Amino acid sequence: MEPIYLDHAATTPAHPTVIEIMTSEMANTFGNPSSIHTFGRQAHRKLEDIRQVIAASLEVKPHEIIFNSGGTEGDNTAIIETAFSKKDQGMHLITTAIEHPAVLKTMNYLEELGFEVTYLPVDENGKLAIEMVKDALREDTILVSVMYGNNEIGNLLPIKEIGELLKEHPAVFHTDAVQAYGSEKILPHELGIDLLSISAHKINGPKGVGFLFKNDAISLPSFLHGGEQEEKRRAGTENLAGIAGMGKAVALLTEDEKEHRHGKYAEFEQIILTELNQANIDYRINGDPKNKLAHILNLQFLGVASDLLLMHLDLRGIAISTGSACTAGTVEPSHVLEALYGKDDPAIKESVRISFGLGNDTEQIQRFSTILVETIEKIKQ
Structure with missing residues (x-):
């Protein structure tokens, strides 16, 4: 059976066409996108074409898309680097009790370093009251990280309302949208989202690749140190075949x-x-x-x-x-x-x-x- x-x-x-394009890229576009010779330039053009496709899906600028290894890296980068770079402004962070472990364990790590984290509760239906977010905000709050859609029960969180609330507050707004990106229309600029994490393997793309949306209005140091890839925002040679597969998966999500x-x-x-x-x-x-x-x-x-x-x-x-x-x-x-x-x-x-x-x-x-x-x-x- x-x-x-x-x-x-x-x-x-993985979608069959995703597998096809990845196979083609591995065979034909093997150059390093950072190399200045013909092979490198060809790879770089492919990389930027895919960046435009992904940016269009969120109606953001291509420059605001940073390729990485997936949701876990995106969450860690957004949370840790925001915390480290803004600790002189405050050391208070807000999240929810139902976040993915990639967020919760990162918050636990920051608590060990002296940061204070408020874990907002939900009701028996998994709903997060926007009043709780409002009441938890303080002058020293530097980051609010709330997932777009929960990976276990599926609940959609009040992202639009949080974005509206934070218009009057300097805290950075991050959302783990790994589960939601494949089914929801997400427009970060309209929703007031500063940072957004995505994994390709949740949308019929390959494992080990994803991207982080970073609003141009905020600064974020590189989480990884090394080369100057991704405009010095994420060191490491880009996984072009994986990114190509992700780009095709995104293109299929009309x-x-x-x-x-x-x-x-x-x-x-x-x-x-x-x-x-x-x-x-x-x-x-x-x-x-x-x-x-x-x-x-x-x-x-x-x-x-x-x-x-x-x-x-x-x-x-x-x-x-x-x-x-x-x-x-x-x-x-x-x-x-x-x-x-x-x-x-x-x-x-x-x-x-x-x-x-x-x-x-x-x-x-x-x-x-x-x-x-x-x-x-x-x-x-």
Whole structure:
């Protein structure tokens, strides 16, 4: 039986045209973009053409796009370099309790160095109240880092409202948009975003490549030290083949394509929920179903251990996840669900994340739904 991959929030399969262009670039455009000879100039032109494509997707200047290795580097660069460069203005930072570990662990690191971090809570639906952001702001606040869309429950955060709030405050505004970029229209300048992190492997591009948007209105020292690539903003020879693959993935993300995905994923979600309802499966949706990323559905199945459910489904060729970090094969409790419900709530050990993407179709989702019901009923016998 054909396997079914429903863990696109973790990583996505590369689009066939992405693979094609990467193969071509590795074979034909192997020059170093920093070299001044013909091979280098050819590579540099390709690099700048791709930069324009990506900039256009956000309606920003090409100069404001800095190529890097992905979301983790982008988050670290934005947070650490903002903190270090502005510590004479203050040492207070604001984030949320449901951020990706690339943000939370970076904040923990800065706390060890003497910075003060406010971790804003969310309600049981994963909502962040804009009043909490306003109340947390201080004169010595130098950075606010709030993700665009959560990677576990899919909730969209109030980015526009935060951007409006910070118009009257000098703090830098960073958002981890890794999960949201593939489905949402994001316009940093309109939203008041200063720094924005992206990973290509979440949008059917290659792993190990991404970019950081940096508003020209702010200065940001280079996180890596070495050569003068990316206009001295990110040292290291650019991964041209990976960047080309990312550029193609971005080019495929037209507004029509995003709208199509929204409709398709809503249909997938409805198929699953209808099947669960008809079978009288006891479940609840984690997060806010009315304000979330279309490709993520996080469900608690009452009385069913998530690790056991994942194991049974994996044996049937189906991949979903708990949505939590996995270290050395051990699933850690979800800090996101703990932020919603508290550390002792049964949802922590009974929830799974289903995430849609390239390759999924209606027939697959219907088959998955049937197997999901069968598996839950079997476990609860």
